[in-house]
Amino acid sequence: MSNAAVGALCTLLCLLPATLLGQNPPTGVVIGRVLIRPDSGDATPAAGASVTVTGTALGTVAAADGRYRLSGVPAGASTLHVRLLGYRAVNHTLRVRGGDTVIVDVTLQSEAHVLSTVRTSALPTDVETFVTRPNVATVTMGASAIAGVPSIGEPDVIRTVQLLPGVIARNDFNTGLTVRGGEADQNLILIDGFPIYNPFHLGGLFSTFMDATVGGIELISGAFPARYGGRLSSVLDVRSRDDTRTGVHVSADLSALAATGRVGGAFAKGRGTWSLAARRTYADAVVTAFTNNVLPYHFTDFHGRAAYALPGNWRVSFTGYSGQDVLDANFAELEADSTPSRAAEGNWAVDWGNNVFGVALAKNFGPDARVPLFGWSLGQNATFEQRVSTSNFSTLLNVADGAFAERSQVHDFRLAGSLHAHREKHDPSLGYELATHRLRYSSSSSQTGTTDFDIVQHPTSAALWIEDLWRVSSRWMVDGGLRAEALTGRDWAALSPRVTIKFLATPELAFTVGAGRATQWMHSLAGDGPLRYFDVWVASDSFTPVSAAWHWVAGVERRIPNGSVRVEGYLKHYDRVMEANWSEDPAIRGDEFFTDEGRSYGVDMIARYQPASGLGGWISYTYGVSARARDGVTWAPGHDRRHDLDVVGTWRLSKYRLGARFGYASGTPYTAIVGEIARRVYDPSRDRWGTGDPPIYVEPLGGPHNGARFPANHRLDLDASREFHVHGGIVAPYVSVVNAYNAKNIFIYRYDYSTDTPTRKAISQFPIVPSLGVRIDF
Numbered sequence: 001m002s003n004a005a006v007g008a009l010c011t012l013l014c015l016l017p018a019t020l021l022g023q024n025p026p027t028g029v030v031i032g033r034v035l036i037r038p039d040s041g042d043a044t045p046a047a048g049a050s051v052t053v054t055g056t057a058l059g060t061v062a063a064a065d066g067r068y069r070l071s072g073v074p075a076g077a078s079t080l081h082v083r084l085l086g087y088r089a090v091n092h093t094l095r096v097r098g099g100d101t102v103i104v105d106v107t108l109q110s111e112a113h114v115l116s117t118v119r120t121s122a123l124p125t126d127v128e129t130f131v132t133r134p135n136v137a138t139v140t141m142g143a144s145a146i147a148g149v150p151s152i153g154e155p156d157v158i159r160t161v162q163l164l165p166g167v168i169a170r171n172d173f174n175t176g177l178t179v180r181g182g183e184a185d186q187n188l189i190l191i192d193g194f195p196i197y198n199p200f201h202l203g204g205l206f207s208t209f210m211d212a213t214v215g216g217i218e219l220i221s222g223a224f225p226a227r228y229g230g231r232l233s234s235v236l237d238v239r240s241r242d243d244t245r246t247g248v249h250v251s252a253d254l255s256a257l258a259a260t261g262r263v264g265g266a267f268a269k270g271r272g273t274w275s276l277a278a279r280r281t282y283a284d285a286v287v288t289a290f291t292n293n294v295l296p297y298h299f300t301d302f303h304g305r306a307a308y309a310l311p312g313n314w315r316v317s318f319t320g321y322s323g324q325d326v327l328d329a330n331f332a333e334l335e336a337d338s339t340p341s342r343a344a345e346g347n348w349a350v351d352w353g354n355n356v357f358g359v360a361l362a363k364n365f366g367p368d369a370r371v372p373l374f375g376w377s378l379g380q381n382a383t384f385e386q387r388v389s390t391s392n393f394s395t396l397l398n399v400a401d402g403a404f405a406e407r408s409q410v411h412d413f414r415l416a417g418s419l420h421a422h423r424e425k426h427d428p429s430l431g432y433e434l435a436t437h438r439l440r441y442s443s444s445s446s447q448t449g450t451t452d453f454d455i456v457q458h459p460t461s462a463a464l465w466i467e468d469l470w471r472v473s474s475r476w477m478v479d480g481g482l483r484a485e486a487l488t489g490r491d492w493a494a495l496s497p498r499v500t501i502k503f504l505a506t507p508e509l510a511f512t513v514g515a516g517r518a519t520q521w522m523h524s525l526a527g528d529g530p531l532r533y534f535d536v537w538v539a540s541d542s543f544t545p546v547s548a549a550w551h552w553v554a555g556v557e558r559r560i561p562n563g564s565v566r567v568e569g570y571l572k573h574y575d576r577v578m579e580a581n582w583s584e585d586p587a588i589r590g591d592e593f594f595t596d597e598g599r600s601y602g603v604d605m606i607a608r609y610q611p612a613s614g615l616g617g618w619i620s621y622t623y624g625v626s627a628r629a630r631d632g633v634t635w636a637p638g639h640d641r642r643h644d645l646d647v648v649g650t651w652r653l654s655k656y657r658l659g660a661r662f663g664y665a666s667g668t669p670y671t672a673i674v675g676e677i678a679r680r681v682y683d684p685s686r687d688r689w690g691t692g693d694p695p696i697y698v699e700p701l702g703g704p705h706n707g708a709r710f711p712a713n714h715r716l717d718l719d720a721s722r723e724f725h726v727h728g729g730i731v732a733p734y735v736s737v738v739n740a741y742n743a744k745n746i747f748i749y750r751y752d753y754s755t756d757t758p759t760r761k762a763i764s765q766f767p768i769v770p771s772l773g774v775r776i777d778f
Contacts (some may be wrong), residue, residue: 055507181600
């Protein structure tokens with residue numbers, strides 16, 4: 001029996017009726033209404049408020065009129081937890097008799113927390129998901145938890161993600177994500193649910209997400225739900241911050257790296273929110289002020305977000321992002337006057353960037369709603385959502401004004417829709433996704449009129465998915481789904497089953513298992529090197545197969561006051577995984593990738609403690625093993641880091657905020673250089689062979705592929721800030737120190753075999769990097 005058949009059979013078995021799991025205790029019903037009490041005026045319905053029963057899997061969402069209904073509430077004493085982003089959460093003590101109905105009306109009041117700049121927040125969302133979803137391999141983190149983590153130049157959400165369990169940072173210079181043994185191009189990165197293809201600046205040193213615009217993140221590192229597809233390893237959804245404060249509010253962040261400004265607020269009595277933000281590096285301008293030399297690089301970011309509650313229980317939201325990196329340099333001018341200019345040292349122009357725009361339209365249905373034509377009841381309430389988006393990424397390398405030009409482009413237009421219903425025992429949902437792509441990868445010279453290659457692809461991908469969250473009892477939850485996918489250009493179609501199960505042994509202790517199949521048809525040619533400047537995307541076609549992998553996850557989680565401890569083991573088996581072929585022949589189409597098999601397994605842990613004030617943070621540890629195989633040869637990929645420990649702490653006082661991060665990681669594999677040879681070249685003008693006079697072409701000779709490992713590395717980062725209240729606003733200067741004790745962590749080795757005694761010189765990663773900045777919010 002094939003792996004696919006075994007996986008499908010396991011999924012079907014998990015979805016069989018679980019009548020042997022035990023009888024439910026006597027239950028009752030809780031109904032009521034959730035209202036918002038504004039600073040002035042009448043109360044309004046709190047549409048979308050989350051209503052859960054603490055310690056159980058019971059939960060619902062308030063309808064457009066604020067009404068809710070919970071069936072199957074266990075008899076006896078329990079706690080009703082009501083929360084809505086931007087409002088103070090409410091805990092209400094319940095006493096339910098079997099067969100009775102209890103009426104509980106709840107009123108929410110606005111609450112604002114100051115988080116580096118002024119931000120609104122509520123209790124951590126992971127508390128809610130613990131009792132309402134299996135949330136296998138999932139970590140959610142709000143802006144309050146991210147604030148205070150020491151940073152390089154300025155806060156960066158992707159570098160915070162690298163401190164989470166199962167996520168490996170390749171080195172200090174790379175913000176690419178290696179999740180549970182996967183490659184850096186195997187992560188589906190979203191901004192408000194819309195895909196973004198290359199969210200990095202400066203060759204991967206910084207991400208494109210501005211700290212002032214981030215409201216929270218959700219990382220799913222395995223066995224993700226059926227609604228997600230197209231990547232093998234993980235899903236990272238970065239949610240924009242909606243400013244619910246009335247009026248217009250302005251914030252700014254001036255760091256050692258860049259200047260960021262943001263303006264936004266709420267309008268129409270809180271029915272709508274909006275924000276605009278921009279960032280630009282200014283190192284090029286600073287250098288110009290002190291010297292005639294020009295730093296030829298800068299990047300810019302623009303972010304916009306708006307949401308509005310329309311009549312008839314409709315809600316519309318808009319998200320836009322545009323970012324650009326510009327490197328325009330004349331390397332001949334950067335050399336000293338006495339250095340002879342060479343042809344390769346002319347004008348270099350490297351420009352790359354992203355553009356994303358998406359619209360989401362959603363409608364909440366009440367308990368009497370039914371599906372048109374079929375007449376099916378949608379249960380207690382339901383939500384329909386339609387999404388439209390476009391995501392583009394492009395890069396252009398232009399050498400010597402067209403002597404050599406290489407470009408990569410991705411144009412993505414996507415339609416997606418879903419219908420999610422909430423019933424007493426089941427939360428069924430279904431959806432679709434349809435995307436058209438245009439990809440181009442070319443290399444040419446306009447000066448000579450030659451083209452090395454020009455690959456143009458127009459694939460269309462389609463997916464249908466169905467999912468059901470089944471609350472079998474107050475202790476058992478089963479979330480099962482199936483994703484059907486198809487791709488033109490290769491005539492490929494597949495079914496990917498997904499299932500996760502949670503057992504609540506106690507209201508604070510849960511055991512989870514999960515499994516699923518994932519596929520990927522977009523592949524990067526960036527390779528497995530230590531630096532990742534940007535991705536060059538190529539789609540699966542008649543030459544390149546679709547990658548596939550199976551995920552298996554099992555874990556245990558224990559909730560504690562203001563925190564949790566979670567341990568998970570994982571196994572990931574790659575049926576096919578693409579490896580970039582750095583020795584490809586541009587004249588031969590189809591040799592861009594090798595097709596490998598692989599396996600990754602390990603255990604990771606996270607212990608979190610996030611009180612409203614005082615000392616908080618988390619400890620994460622990952623043990624992982626990764627291997628790739630082809631033609632009977634097995635090796636460790638360059639990201640195979642066996643041990644990774646991160647300790648993050650933040651201490652919030654009345655006016656001060658202190659942060660620290662310590663990391664320890666074992667070394668990653670590399671290929672040692674065991675010798676060098678001078679490559680002989682033919683000179684047709686002299687009709688002789690030589691060593692390339694005047695330059696000498698030296699070719700290194702490598703040992704076993706990734707047969708050596710770098711030493712372990714460790715680093716301590718510190719951060720401190722103080723808030724000053726000035727004319728109703730906040731001014732918060734801060735200082736950060738990266739690598740506080742100047743650890744000499746190895747980045748790469750440089751070898752020299754040209755002398756009688758060969759040498760190996762270590763190139764270090766970050767030295768001590770102090771930075772200053774100030775955050776301002778009005």
